[in-house]
Amino acid sequence: MDKKVLIIGGGPAGIETAYSLALQDVKVVMIEKDANVCGNIQNWEKLFPDFKDAEEVRKILSQKLNHPNIEVITNTEIKNLYPQGNLWFAKNDDERIFEANAALLATGFEVFDAKRKEELGYGIYDNVITSADFEKMYKSRKILTAEGRVPQRIAFLNCVGSRDEKVGNHYCSRVCCINAVKQAIEFKELVPDAKAYCFYMDMRMAGQFYEELYRKSQEKYGVTYIRGRTSEAAVTRDNRIQIKAEDTLSALPMKMTVDLLVLMVGIEASAGTTLLSEQNDVLGLYGFAKPLGLYSEDNMTTKPGLFLAGTCKRPLTLPETLADARSAATDIIKYLKTTK
């Protein structure tokens, strides 16, 4: 097919769509703002719920980009995306113009900036970290406090930046619950004698094998789950973190001092997602891009030739993102075949 598709974003959604299109003889130009492709999964070490090495997934995805129909352009941030006639154009800051028959937004997500929940002390106290920081530490298989000590007590707080109208996010980020279970297990494997607590509002274990992992974390690793939202964190004289919550199951206030506090940060729309959606009148809630419909039109938009894939629409897990990307490729091919 003598048609070209512009893919904005070189994360899992962009790569998977690019490869699916390339296999159908469609030329693809994939534009990534960073120096490297693979997006957010570059920051993850192991994946839930099967503890798959994220590096393996990155390798598989990167190899797909070797297809001759795919051109990858990195270090290029698209600032302007617009249609003209039947063609789509994208421009970066240097006024470099890319032209194609259709465009796909695969601009993905960013993790919530935990500093916005000031009461939880991220960026103020040394021993408050985020789930993303935990992953970075886990790459070296060393989870340590700021002082270099092995934590004897660690707490994970769910719903930081999710299900919280105080930060403007009413939605559930979906991945943090299971990620907390995963990280608690990883920690307990490194430090079996330590205590791991997880504070939650609801444990949402909807994915396949999630509930099983949750159960295993209690049964085999003795992770303690406490229903109650932590209201505040404070530092103690020895630079540990004291947290307060209501133990809602016993209806009593509770407090505990932990060596390390991990904030399970939620998923937010990336800046690129919001900017390019707004330019094309496809901006939905919370800065995410809005698909034409929730069912069969989930990859389409109100603009003919503009498609969506992955977490630019809403929080998704990695397998969901990949499936969504392949589904977007199907819709794009259908469009290319019926449009001049």
Added chain:
Amino acid sequence: MKNWGFKISKPRVLDFDTANLDAYNRLIEKVPSAHRCLMCGACTATCTANLHTTFNFRNCHLMFRRGQFEGLAEELDKCMLCGKCKLVCPRGVNTRAIIYNLRIVLSDLNYKKIEL
């Protein structure tokens, strides 16, 4: 001295830094399935004793987990050990064995001694 009518009230806060959380390990040794409890309350909902007394098994289990032993033995004595709770548990927790063993551990901790 003049009595102004003030008194010091005991704090209600569950303090995880001072609570005896290790006693729970003794229960786990005897009843490993206790770890799996989700605190759903199905046991309490089906409990016959719960219909006529204040006995709440889920809460007893939770308070023991949190290291709060005061008054627990008296509550547990309201159980008739019928085991109906065990039939409804979605996580296969051996609830009846928890009650039995909790009573022994509490007795060892000098809360309402029992003769075995």
